[in-house]
Amino acid sequence: MSWLSRLKTARGSAQPLSPQAERTLRAWHALPEAALDRPHFESRYVVVNTEATGLDLERDRLLAVGAVGVDGGLLHSPDAFYAPLEPAPAEALAGLLGLTGKNPLVVFNASFNRTLLERAFQTQLAFTPSFVWLDLYFLLPSLFPEKLARPARLGDWMAAFGIETFQRHHALGDAWAIAQLFLAVQARALSFAVGTPAALADHQHAFRRKLKV
Amino acid sequence: MSTDAANLLVGASTDFLRNFSPFNRMEAEALGFLAERAVLAFHARGSDILTPEMGVPRYFYIVQRGKVQARQTGAAVVTEYASLSLGPGECFPIGAISARRPSTNAYVAVEDSFCFQISADDFLHLMQISPVFHLFCTQYIASLLNQSRQQLQTTFAQRAADQQTMTTTLGKLIKKEPVFVAADTPTRAALERMNDLRLGCMVVVDEDRRPVGIVTQSDLLPRVILAGFELARPIGELMTANPHQLPATASAYDAALEMATHGVRHLLVVDPDGILKGVVSERDLFSLQRISLRQIRAGIENAANIEALQRASKDIRQLALNLIAQGIGAEQLTQFISALNDALTRRIIVLAREQHDLIGIDFGWFAFGSEGRHEQTLSTDQDNGIVFRTVEGVPVGEARQRLLAFARKVNEDLAACGFPLCRGNIMASNPDLCLTLEEWKSRFGDWIREPDPQALLNASIFFDFRVLYGNERFGDQLRSWLNRSVKGNTAFLRMMAANALKVLPPLGRIRDFVLEDDGTIDLKKSGARLFVDVARILALRIGVNSSSTVQRLREAGAKIGVSPEETAAIVDGFNFIQLLRLRSQHLETEHEAADDNRVTPESLNELDRRILKEAFRQARKLQLRLKLDYQL
Numbered sequence A: 001m002s003w004l005s006r007l008k009t010a011r012g013s014a015q016p017l018s019p020q021a022e023r024t025l026r027a028w029h030a031l032p033e034a035a036l037d038r039p040h041f042e043s044r045y046v047v048v049n050t051e052a053t054g055l056d057l058e059r060d061r062l063l064a065v066g067a068v069g070v071d072g073g074l075l076h077s078p079d080a081f082y083a084p085l086e087p088a089p090a091e092a093l094a095g096l097l098g099l100t101g102k103n104p105l106v107v108f109n110a111s112f113n114r115t116l117l118e119r120a121f122q123t124q125l126a127f128t129p130s131f132v133w134l135d136l137y138f139l140l141p142s143l144f145p146e147k148l149a150r151p152a153r154l155g156d157w158m159a160a161f162g163i164e165t166f167q168r169h170h171a172l173g174d175a176w177a178i179a180q181l182f183l184a185v186q187a188r189a190l191s192f193a194v195g196t197p198a199a200l201a202d203h204q205h206a207f208r209r210k211l212k213v
Numbered sequence B: 001m002s003t004d005a006a007n008l009l010v011g012a013s014t015d016f017l018r019n020f021s022p023f024n025r026m027e028a029e030a031l032g033f034l035a036e037r038a039v040l041a042f043h044a045r046g047s048d049i050l051t052p053e054m055g056v057p058r059y060f061y062i063v064q065r066g067k068v069q070a071r072q073t074g075a076a077v078v079t080e081y082a083s084l085s086l087g088p089g090e091c092f093p094i095g096a097i098s099a100r101r102p103s104t105n106a107y108v109a110v111e112d113s114f115c116f117q118i119s120a121d122d123f124l125h126l127m128q129i130s131p132v133f134h135l136f137c138t139q140y141i142a143s144l145l146n147q148s149r150q151q152l153q154t155t156f157a158q159r160a161a162d163q164q165t166m167t168t169t170l171g172k173l174i175k176k177e178p179v180f181v182a183a184d185t186p187t188r189a190a191l192e193r194m195n196d197l198r199l200g201c202m203v204v205v206d207e208d209r210r211p212v213g214i215v216t217q218s219d220l221l222p223r224v225i226l227a228g229f230e231l232a233r234p235i236g237e238l239m240t241a242n243p244h245q246l247p248a249t250a251s252a253y254d255a256a257l258e259m260a261t262h263g264v265r266h267l268l269v270v271d272p273d274g275i276l277k278g279v280v281s282e283r284d285l286f287s288l289q290r291i292s293l294r295q296i297r298a299g300i301e302n303a304a305n306i307e308a309l310q311r312a313s314k315d316i317r318q319l320a321l322n323l324i325a326q327g328i329g330a331e332q333l334t335q336f337i338s339a340l341n342d343a344l345t346r347r348i349i350v351l352a353r354e355q356h357d358l359i360g361i362d363f364g365w366f367a368f369g370s371e372g373r374h375e376q377t378l379s380t381d382q383d384n385g386i387v388f389r390t391v392e393g394v395p396v397g398e399a400r401q402r403l404l405a406f407a408r409k410v411n412e413d414l415a416a417c418g419f420p421l422c423r424g425n426i427m428a429s430n431p432d433l434c435l436t437l438e439e440w441k442s443r444f445g446d447w448i449r450e451p452d453p454q455a456l457l458n459a460s461i462f463f464d465f466r467v468l469y470g471n472e473r474f475g476d477q478l479r480s481w482l483n484r485s486v487k488g489n490t491a492f493l494r495m496m497a498a499n500a501l502k503v504l505p506p507l508g509r510i511r512d513f514v515l516e517d518d519g520t521i522d523l524k525k526s527g528a529r530l531f532v533d534v535a536r537i538l539a540l541r542i543g544v545n546s547s548s549t550v551q552r553l554r555e556a557g558a559k560i561g562v563s564p565e566e567t568a569a570i571v572d573g574f575n576f577i578q579l580l581r582l583r584s585q586h587l588e589t590e591h592e593a594a595d596d597n598r599v600t601p602e603s604l605n606e607l608d609r610r611i612l613k614e615a616f617r618q619a620r621k622l623q624l625r626l627k628l629d630y631q632l
Helices: A002-011 A019-030 A090-100 A108-124 A138-141 A154-161 A171-191 A195-211 B002-017 B028-037 B095-099 B118-128 B131-160 B187-197 B215-224 B252-262 B282-286 B293-303 B306-325 B330-354 B397-418 B435-449 B453-462 B475-487 B491-501 B524-542 B548-559 B564-592 B606-629
Strands: A044-052 A062-071 A072-083 A105-107 A133-135 B039-043 B048-050 B059-065 B069-070 B082-087 B105-107 B113-119 B181-182 B201-204 B211-216 B245-247 B267-268 B276-281 B363-367 B384-392 B434-436 B464-470
Touching: A002 A019, A019 A090, A019 B475, A044 A090, A044 A108, A044 A171, A062 A171, A062 B002, A072 A171, A072 B002, A072 B028, A072 B306, A090 A108, A105 A108, A105 A171, A108 A133, A133 A138, A133 A195, A138 A171, A138 A195, A154 A171, A171 A195, A171 B002, A171 B039, A171 B384, B028 B039, B028 B113, B028 B118, B048 B059, B059 B397, B095 B118, B095 B131, B095 B606, B113 B118, B113 B491, B118 B131, B118 B187, B131 B564, B181 B187, B181 B293, B187 B201, B187 B211, B187 B215, B201 B276, B211 B215, B211 B267, B245 B252, B252 B267, B252 B282, B276 B282, B293 B330, B306 B330, B306 B397, B330 B363, B330 B397, B330 B464, B330 B564, B363 B397, B363 B475, B384 B397, B384 B435, B384 B475, B397 B434, B434 B435, B435 B453, B435 B475, B453 B491, B464 B475, B475 B524, B491 B524, B524 B548, B524 B564, B524 B606, B548 B564, B564 B606
Parallel strands: A044 A105, A105 A133, B181 B201, B245 B267, B384 B434
Antiparallel strands: A044 A062, A062 A072, A072 B039, B039 B113, B048 B105, B059 B113, B069 B082, B069 B105, B201 B211, B267 B276, B363 B384, B363 B464
């Protein structure tokens, strides 16, 4: 229960966590680590995405989080989450963990999203949950070099695939688009014998080494 | 809070679906159900989404983005397209998933594609909760029905092509390579060859294969045998020079004319250079006798005896085959058959009347059962009766005796013309069925008052009466009396309904069809009759005057609030079963099968099986309606 006492100490005089959020967090901690050696069609990934006041990690703040589950290669609308940070940021982040579980996370541009999210987790929940982070910013050009050979912006990839979403620059709207891109990534990865979350992570590292970033 | 997110995404899917038919017309609740259940999947270019080998489809797909190609697989092309591209908003497979059987098409992503999918169970649920979606799927299946009919027509067109017409060119008529000899060939060798090949004639040609003469079998007696012709001499000395020739482009009609004009039995067919292409004999032309509706009618109306009518009866069968080939639907086809059979029956009656004294008797000849409904197929036995009244003081009993003698002759003649005698003795020569109008009313009234099983069976045959010959007013009077008597009698209608529901469509829970012990489906007993029985009850309830099932369904449907589309689907189902019956009867004519209403599902192609299943579903729907109406 150390995470809970740490959390309570850290939050100090802040509004206490709701019983529901507390339950969610307790359940999250109790989860076994995600199996990373299962094929895509038996794996659940969660696409997470953020809305921030801007793109400057030093100055800007997290405004909202959105997430969409990709389970067994399928995108199912009810398996989604969206919450603004205000007025209850700890509740929002606990809710996010409720949807993600310990499954591998898929983001577009981890350097921004992951940093922002981990900082928020640390501040609000007094710990940094550990995840396998998969970054489409790198996975897309490495798997679809015929479309765009270099890392590119989300809008460019959406255009390359003809993917649309109901609302751009909205945490969930973009997550929906990223999730569709991730469906394509899974299919292509499989044809390269990159068939599991672990293999995707390795593939991503290899590509980044090649790019030297 | 995650429910908000789900709503956002479901809303996004809903917005997407709303761009396309039929989803844009779908009820809000049903669309919500679809959007909520739909999951999105990606299909890389070149990957199979659904193939026949995958078995019964587990999902129904709606293309969200990309392009999916449906390709016919297997040997037989069952729809009009060999391949079809599906884009955003289009869905598949409709027929296969409705019928719960493997798809006939292979669906392959030809571009990187995204498809929404819902489970087969959700698909069926959606059909249930959404009339719009249900209609969309039934109409789709109806369009398959059309395609099946076209395919059927092609099959028959091929058969009909074998029976060519008098406009056929001689070039097409020639089936064999010509056999010929040179003029210096010894006669013995030429005749031996004729004999070996069983030829009616031998053509003699020059070195360029141009005909110079002909020797026919009929030349042999006068010119060879009687004349003591020396067989070692060249055939050129025996032949008839300058034989009659026609170009290959001339018609069979030209050939017949040429033969008639010159009194010859063989004509040589040559190409534009005068080179021998073949031989046409008189016998080749005989088989081209074309049968037309008008000719048959004229043949029937001018027939002086039963022999002539027997020929006409055969022609009717032949015509039915031609009509199917010309693409006529089951409804019109049965009407044609019915019209010609009516004409035939009327002629038989007229001929019999000449031999019988019916003075002082006013009568009508009733047709019952399928004949009464204008739904005769090609193997219907007789179901007939007589309604009469006497005039000028002729006693009823005496009139009946005279009518019965006359009816016996008609029944026998009908049997001679291919309408077998009725095994149940439902024939005008049966004294119980040769009645006055009052007697008919009293008989019908008994059945209505005491609807025991036999009465209900009788009602199902006799209530489909119509006057085929004679005084039609009898029919009108009996019909309006019957409609009045039954309309208010819910108890009787309820009994009829319960009786009609005893036979269920042969749809299986696990397998597609429930088969008889011999592995067949009886298209009459557990197919057509289901529609016929329900239509009869609806007609009696609503007071429809027509005895035709289709007409009854249309008129009753409009009154009890069945949508025209739904009625059309039901009628299509009925007609399809009738067409299958006619087709199997046609194909059976070579070997007079005893029970040609039976079909083995495996002998049908994939599309026909699917449609047959849908037709049975329509029957089930119709029965369900009856069940609800009478709370059975």
